[in-house]
Amino acid sequence: MKLLGSHLDNCPPEDAEPASGIVYYLVRNNPPQEGDFIPGIEKHPSVYKHRPKDQICQAHGFSVFKDIEDALKIKEEFNSLKDTEPAVGELTPECGVIKNTPSRTRRSHHTWWPPDGMKIWSLFKIEMQ
């Protein structure tokens, strides 16, 4: 199983674990579409020109939250995310690997590296609140 980022040294990182459990990801389409899942390294490659290797690796994965409150909070705090909704997905080891990459304010932030070529948007759906 070739994972996103695996062409880089130590990516995904060795301490990433097999993907499992419920995660939340912000999407703009219902149902979620391929265009909702563009890794940061593709969206803004220049950001990573001089960044440390671990951040470049992280940019090949996707930001997901284990706690829906973190997803709702970041959506509330950033006008640029106001048109998104949290979509829920249940990950299994076949979905790649995941690592807790918390920030000071978003403790449940994880980075998920799925297999290259997997239709990952089909794993998620928007649940009505």
Next chain:
Amino acid sequence: MSDILNIPELGELEIVEIYDYYNVPILFSCRNSVSHLYIVIFADHLPEYEMWLYAEVSLMRLNLIRSGVVDLHDAFSKPEMGRLLKVMIPHSNSTEFNSEYVTPDQLHSDVFPPINKYLNFGDTPLVAQANLVEIAKS
């Protein structure tokens, strides 16, 4: 090619610190080749563009923002220089990148962070230029 860290008015930028991240840094500080500092936010997502706002900041002001003395709303709605750089980055190559200086009152208030949202990075103050080089490279 122009992008978040390569802006005609500012030159090439290097990230100093990332304050919030969602697939990419969405709130961060950076500096240009002559060590001018900026705080930057992913301000809006439009059908054809992403809007990013850049506020030039003094080191003192940046430390006040980082430490939670100045809230993020004021960091962008009351910029020290009285203006922001509004950068529109197209989603596709078929649309053009553009950037222009604006005053805060030329923007819809929605694009600014909520009032009373503060950073909490005050445990380690940013220091003078020489160390910023090392921080940016770290």
